Amino acid sequence: MMFYVKVLNRSVFNNVKSIRSLRKYSKLSYIHHIGKEPLRSLTLGKVYENTANKYPEREAIISLEQRKRLNYQEFLEQADKLAAGLLAIGLENGDRVGLWAPNLIEWQIINIACARVGLIVVALNPAYQASELEYCINKVGMKAIVCPDKIKKVNFYEILNQVSEEVQKCDPGKLKCKKVPSLKSVILISNEAVKGTYNYNEILDLGDENSTRRIKENQDKIQADSAVNIQFTSGTTGKPKAAILTHFNVVNNSFAIGKRNELDKKHHKICVQVPFFHAFGYTITFGAAINFGASLVIPSSFYSPSENLRAAKEEKCTIIHGTPTMYVDLVNMQKQKQESINPEIAVSGGSPCSPQLFRQMKDILKVKKVKSVYGLTETTAVCFHSLPVDEDENKATETVGHLSDHLEAKVVDAKGCIVPFGTPGELYVRGYTTMLGYWDDEKKTKETITDDHWLQTGDQFILQEDGYGKIVGRLKDMIIRGGENIYPKEIEDFLNTHPDILETQVIGLPHERLGEEVCACIRIRENSKLTKESLMEFCKGKIAHFKIPSQLEIVDNFPKTQSGKVQKHLLRKQFEKQK
Template sequence: MGENTALAAESFCDVVRDHARVQGDVIAFTYVGEEISFAELDEGANRAANGLAALGVKPGERVAFLGKNHPLYFEAFLGAARIGAVMTPVNWRLAAPEVAYILDNCQARVVFIGEGFAEVLSGIRADCPLVEQVIGIDATDFTGTDYRIWRDGFSATPPAHRVRAEDDALQLYTSGTTGKPKGAVMTHGSILSSRDATASGEEMRGWQEPIPGDVTLLAMPCFHISGTGTGIGTMVAGTNSIVLPEYDPTKALDLIANFNISKIFLVPAAIQILLNHPRVSETDFSRLKYITYGASPIPLELMREAMRVIGCGFVQMYGMTETSGTIVALDPEDHVPEGSPRMRSVGKPLAGVELKIIDEAGNPVPVGTVGEIATRSSKNMRGYWNNPDATASTIDAEGWLRTGDAGYLDEDGYLYIHDRVKDMIISGGENVYPAEVENALYSHPKVADVAVIGVPDPKWGEAVKACVVVKPGETLTEAELIAHARTLIAGYKCPKTVDFIPALPRNPSGKILRRELRAPYWVGRDRAVN
């Protein structure tokens, strides 16, 4: 790896440009046999930037990407960033009405699409009147503009626009507590701060250190901070990402066996799927240095099996979209097969990250006392797109961001997650807010009342369960209701099971008592997250 230029950089665009100058022949991305060097990535990004400018895209405007993981997504992202535009990757697992809402909400005039999504976009164009230009990235099912041909029609001269650390760079949508997703806006500074451990001037941890020749398997989706963050992280480090279109344990094992894969980020459900693969015992994991994992807790038995079978270092990561990714980590040294109290924690804050535990009024609580986790650092998002009320309720005037998670700190500064202040469910690493699901279920003409809760699930961590009151004189089946939900929301958000009950428990003001509904399913557990 060449000289470290990240400290002087204001954006990851600058870092990539420096890598192209110093080590241009080093491979930045590998995908289905194609290799893209840092010099090629830099040149392609300049061409894409000039192409977007020719389409009239201005600084601060959003462009969108609807597709599975692809290295040209990162090239288009860099191109957009170099003219001050903001990339918005859309969750391709969403139902068509949800995709339409995000494209309309972010006001994207240019949309890049990947293979297999031409029909989806065509079906919702009437609901996205602002979309003017669609560009296909290796999308054989799309007959319109091809990205490579379009890009190569423009100059490779770097755009004159200067990108600043405080400029918006990335907009990722999170599930909404009121039923509508919110666009979390990350700046160049927050992204770079989260991907360059030296930016704070403090000593980085061993597993954070970029090593020349590192190869990272990018397996998590780019519509999450885990996917896009991994790609940005390797671009900043000047190392190679091997990109999987989507997580596939067979392909992951092939790549681990045939390439010098040294790092992978996975959610616990993906680790379990990998361990259950019939070829896992035949795979040589000796070159794998670290598996980082997060999004939900991991059972001790699963961790023990992973440590035994794979044998690399494990790092638990805690963070959220609103913090541009990881803010707390449990180091490999704290992962011990026999288990320990610290293995129930998510670790200690990364350099430059402040944590405090607060009560409902926002006052700090003593060590060991459960409260809401709040954090302050340069990694925090700027706010929610066009949603000042939601921003103000999440980030206070002093920069403290309420995470919505309940937990406590021990005397050594380790953070323990105890529960969720918000009603969010995490299933297979995906965030699901009950309000979104309830809105979809309530639209069924036979539903009188509904509440959605998360219940423990051995494979996905938590599963979505609906508690439904049917209108008098009507009959409704579980299958009928789930099928209705699938037309409106993503499959992973739909309830796996439905309980039909006479009435929902409510307090005197009419608020649904979700904890009362959840309680029977969490009996015998010392924390209400799984």
């Protein structure tokens, strides 16, 4: 990514009026945070190899459900054998390989195997059904897909047959289907041979000593600027877009994340609550871990708060990764079970976390430090995150952290003009983290990335002069009530301090006179007697009258994406119908 430096003519400084003008504009919401360490031109596969050479005997990944543990050297050996096998069945540099699975050890072995031979991993949500899977295969032209045959209640092979009945009738590697014409090979993670598919272990066995040696020898032929991963956006509205990330994006962003999350200080074991297919699991968790030799603990293939707590206890995890909703669940589970856990750091991201929840994480989970990360799929993962030196708890609990090294950020109004520090507007970021673009979608790419390379986040944001930032909310989630702009997060943070409230989502509902009214959708504690009237009384004198919810909806759960993001548009649809 190219950086742009504006050079001011010296003659400007001869004009007192111009100096005053410069002082005025220096208070605008723009920061370029120049990093102290240079960016690295490395591939993801090379980073893993370097770490395996440094810590060969250290545990890389532990799956409690699968009862498997691999150290860094064992992991690399399996990845290179698999990489050789993938080449043997006809996959070539640049081919897209769909990885459609929950959190298994095999997920990350496949991920590194593909990176080691120049294949592009397409991370697929394991909750996808046939129509969603078909769309993704065709969107990026996948040549192969890897998935389990069946795990728990999810029958992946059956869903795949709904996409292509021809799978059951073809020889492995010779699939021909009009609905998904690019797809040629299906690889099943299974203990059995299944018609029309390669078996994962069969591919692994194709890699002999000579072919795996060639994998190591050819690492320098893979370019750092080439694509390594395609992440589908959450698809909360419309069809999901396919963001293309390069080795350079992932390697450098995950390195920066690891430094900020203090993985360089000691050997850490990370309790992985988040899914691998999402940017949180892919870059923030796995990518950062392999930069510094951390160990990943997978509690279960699919999300389970009880298994997450058990893993944190049994494996003595020093770091926990999760979304705010996951921490709400973990806090409640710990209240019930009172397990002996001693995590040092909790990293929260994926959506804004309330100060109240951060306090509970410290008080109930006994976490010594809480850290925020903020970013988008389109920024590889993170562009703001907590600094290691943040001793002031407010820096972590009331902001999303400090701008990352080597990035620029600015906040603009509706006309694209930079607003003063401390003023809400849309956040734009520019730097090495920006995706290559959306696969086969030039129009959407241009709508997201400007001609001068600014990525428009769509988030209402406040940038502080010290480089820290605060999320106000999504632009599309802002409520306009009688001409007043209302930011849901501010109300959510306040309502979450109520002793009977577990979690809050605030939405705008249509109102004939005001345009919109404020509706609080709330998960409450068991046996709570919370009412709209008592909630309004709780708010009086503490937040402005126009921010006080006039509607209250008690819910058992919020509609979420598989990565844990609450889908507010579905909440709005649900309660609009009831009005």
